[in-house]
Amino acid sequence: MLFLSAKVEECGIHGNVMINAAVEILPTFPYTAKHLFECEFFALELLRFDLIVFHPYRPITLYLSHIGLNDCLQTAWAIANDSYGTDIMLLYPPYVIAVACIQMACNFHEKDIREWSQKLRIKMDQVFEVIAEILCYYDLRSKYTPHQTEEALQKLQAITSSFTSSSSALSSPPNNPV
Helix, strand or coil: CCCHHHCCCCCCCHHHHHHHHHHHHHHCCCCCCCHHHHHHHHHHHHCCCCCCCCCCHHHHHHHHHCCCCHHHHHHHHHHHHHHHHCCHHCCCCHHHHHHHHHHHHHHEEEEEEEHHHHHHHCCCCHHHHHHHHHHHHHHHHHCCCCCHHHHHHHHHHHHHHHHHHHHHHHHHHCCCCC
């Protein structure tokens, strides 16, 4: 997905450069540029070749301006930025994400927006789903430590090395003495 997202953001990178970087980090990296291109095609197919993502920043700005709570703008934007660590942007419309970020920001700043929220003509269950997803992301992020990352990388290296050794054994011709 990193390879594909670099193209979308007009920061294209050659497949071989991406593979070489992976090999530099993980010397036993078993995949080639061909694998990368195949994976890219499958990802595009899963996304139905629709790479347009609408961002929640404009609705956040408009809504907060409308209700006179511009002092919550920076917090709401920060929450929106954090939500990019999830797949929320691909699953919900930007106005739902904006309302969720505003709800969270106003709660943080102890601003009462119940009256405004009740006037909205949107499915609040979706807003609550987005809020729950962002809170789960924050919870997961709070449990992250660099030590755990190092342990996970070592486990991945062990799995990858066992994968490459078993796949090379499978692709080798059997020793059949005649």
